[in-house]
Amino acid sequence: MSFEGWGPPDPIGNLRSVSMVKFHLEEEDLADIEESTSSDEEQNEEDEAEAATTPSSTDRKIAVSDSAMNSSTSSLPPSARYASIMIPAASSKGRGGGGLPTPTPKKDRKKTRFSSMKKKKQDSPARERPSEGEAWPARDALSFTRSLVFYGQGSITEEHTTACQYIQKARAMREKYYGSTHTNISNSDLLTSPDLQFEMGKDGVAVITHEDENVITVPSIEDFISDYQSLVEICSDGAMRSFCFQRLQMLTSVFKMHITANGSVEEAAKSNILGTDFYRTMKVDNHIHLAAAATAKQFVMYVKSKLQNEPNTVVLDEKYGDAETKTLIEVFGDSGLEDDHLTIDAFSVLADHTVYQRFDNFNSKYSPFRMSKMRQIFLKTENCLRGRYFAELTKIVLARHEASKGHNSAAEMRLSIYGMERTEWLQLAKWILRDWRNDDYPGPVLSSHNRWMVQVPRLWRIYYKKGGRAQSAEEEKRSFQGMLENLFCPIFEATLRPEENPEIAELLTHIVGFDSVDDEGAAEEPFDCTRPLEWTQEKNPAYCWQLYYLWANIEVLNVLRKSRGLNTFAFRPHAGETGDTMHLAATYMLCPCIAHGINLDRQVSLQYLYYLDQVGLSISPLSNNFLFRKIAQNPFPKLFKRGLNVTLSTDDPLLFHMSDDALLEEYSVARASFDLSMTDMSEIARNSILQSGFEDSWKKKWLGPNYSKGITHCDETKTHVPLIRAKFRAEHLAMEHLLVHLIAAGKGREVLQEMMVQFGLARDAHRNILLNSFSEVPSFPEQNQL
Template sequence: MYIDVHDLNVDLHDVHEDRNTFHRFDKFNAKYNPVGASQLREVFLKTDNYMDGEYFATIIKEVIAELAESKYTYVEPRLSIYCKRAEEWSRLASWAIRHEVHSPHVRWLVQVPRLYDIYRNKRLLKNFQEFLNNLFDPLFQVSINPSTNIELHKFLTHVIGFDSVDDESKPENPYPNEIMKRPDEWRDEKNPPYAYYLYYMYANMTVLNQIRKEQGLNTFVLRPHCGEAGPSAHLSAGFLLAQNVSHGLMLRKFPVLQYLYYLAQIYIAMSPLSNNSLFLRYHRNPLPDFFARGLCVALSTDDPLQFHYTREPLMEEYSIAAQAWKLSSCDMCELARNSVLMSGFPHEMKQRWLGAQYVVAGPAGNDIARTNVPDVRVAYRHETLLHEMRNLFGVSAHLHLILH
């Protein structure tokens, strides 16, 4: 690359967001290439390369050491499975076990980029069913018989779920025909719609979770990037299929869907600083409106190496939100409580953080000594939701009588 180590600086690396990334997902993706060179991404940010992901593991272990030192920060980072070939899972698990990238402070989410069209154009896949097989077949095999791949079995105990990622603003047909092709018949070189990806991930995960539950193993959740951009159909699919979603910005344009997310209390992890650089200016972010209306929102980071400037990116999110939106200490603690509730950390850890009865709705499940959220705030949220439910069921019962 003809670059001397003494020439390297932050500007030359060019991996931090700038004004050019706004509404330009292609330029945002290019920021993953230090010095504009994809080779450096392969060397430093991949688990499967000629060095067996040694540098990437070293970086992660440094982060884990910092988390252990800070005590109170817990993270759910993403690792990618691209579904180009079936052995990806074995390679990823082997890397994780060999380098011991596990910690009480870390639970992994596996992100699946929606890149079938690229692999199909390169003739790496024949149809969409191969994409799904590469993602789920190894998981079914190891769940039924863990001895077939001990490393993968161990790695999956630290995995909490799946994420579906890509640029949601890509043009697509959000309302596919009623006669939709099955995955083994989808041989097109164009990408299936967002909802198609999500449905088949959900369907396979449902069966997989049932098998793992019967075996006494941990199960997985579907937690996709949803509603950062794109049509309302993405949010509809997320509402029907996901346990919780990331971003959810487009809910601000669809009040009915927003109301459904409120009634179902679907958690939404929002990242205003990331959105500010990609899709929506900070002062227009709907987080304070969602929060005031009672939606289950939490603050999270997204690509902190690109969008944040300090060694504590989550603290940046909280401090800027508090200043920009005049959040009280009660608001901040409720957002933090929401983030714990929606996380994939074990039940026992949540009991330690939130109280033994945290699963109980309303103030009965709130331990103010641990959450620092007043009972009156929790009671208000709970009673308001119950009031909405009563209104709905009362109206439906009234209509039922009229129809009869």
């Protein structure tokens, strides 16, 4: 009996090589089974080597779920479409509890032809099959009950072949954009030349030239629209939806079976991981907006301290465009507010029923006491204080992450660049990098436990109405091209000429990604090929259209920065919170991760694609509960059980959270609401690190030195995720990939016939073990149905 397997692919990275476990039982194997084992030392060494590839019958007990099956191994009746094989492998000491089963005494070996298989010291090690010629790593064996599905007649159809071919086509589209396979570099040697020139092209995409040669090109808006429309058609196809729905349902079922069979084993394995627990495990808040990063309690306490300690500080000044000059105490006095009035309720920042399905009311909650000047004083970087109050409040939040009060956590906070003026980048850089010497937290607004992201609000209408100036020859037209120039020209110039733009160049080293934010449900124009220079109407451009131009410019910028040894940026927009579900098709093509994504439960084709490519979803159930989806209807537990790359984040602690630790509150509410185990919680925390933009050195510290090889290589002593859970996830992801590849290649029926044969053999083996292992079992009517 041979056991063939290939190591699972990296479920976060390259998924082209996939795996499947397959049993072979042949005549020569049966002959070998009847032979006695050699007792000399050389034979023992051979046994150890074979243990890495061959499970013994005492180590594997095969139980077949109810499926009436003909004893013939050459075919199956049409009714037996699916059969699940549960394979509980014996645990070795130290990881699953218990020891290897006691070998059958020699005098009893003739009771069954399988009982005399060679005794193995342990099961095969777990992380992956070693390279040719290398030995298995020295570690404890992994053992848990596995559930394999053997497919019967009629389970692979022509519709399935069509669906799998569509899946391959969709994944090729993602490779074209997110995978950069169609990003062309005319001459890579020119990218480091000091003579490179930059301009914003007339098509809205940055142009990097050397002697009039465009060095970097990306797929055009016409290409993107064509591919996007093709993807929408693919996802809407009936065969595609049926196949993806079936696969997702089976992933849900197999997780339930895994928890039923291995829940206690996982908990025991987790308990044996000494020196760590959920609280010590690092958790990254991947989705948090800086203006609402402080909780309501922190904000109220900070404002009260300023009113008590700095009542005469000038906070409004005519020189900075304010209507009149006033001190802090005067601002509160004019509003009829005194120190004892400063309560959380009075501040009116916590979300309530008025914000449900009302993004406009939600945005007004950012203004304490419903007064915009309070927001200007405390939550803005541009005011007569140069944003000092905002910097101090931000440092209070960052200090809590650094101090690891209650648990280990980090964040990726969003800074806003609106594209209204080209000076925004320089102003933001000065605010971040300024040495704030007169507060309790001196130094710049930087932290080892935070990485900055830049969010670009989709505020074209405000730009059109209020005075963004298009930096072009036709300023009065205020085209969308002007916004793009304000957004990207300063950072391209800082990348090409850092000595001329030192503040912006330094700021970019602390930024890990870009986000696109605002109300997805807002009315928008159709998705077409209009150039940004031609978009001069007041109506909002399509969401997907705006995403393309952000992605295209970031893609060019990344190629340029990578060639110069500089950090690059991920594109991780808000998507799938509300509005058109097919926004998620655009982000599937363009992005490694997104914020929200709860609309995936309304589109099974996209959901399965997100699973296969492990596109990250940073979901905020408490935010969703107040804004768009009540917590009882939140799809987070469904997506998690199916194996999508999901994690938890806070979004806006100022509006949605009551405790001092918003991220821990998010995890606590999710655990109680979705019935999550502590293993689930640790897995979700691990996903937050994988999705984050923290540098590789930090990820190695939090996940283990070999984390980039795949989730089975993450260090359990750091993630607190038992290897059983990681292996379960990796195996099923690999099998889904292999299944899709085989069916798409037209080999489904051929593989199905072979699997039917192998299932019959495994079924016979299981039956014989049951019937022959204990002769005292009384006869029963259903015995002949085994």
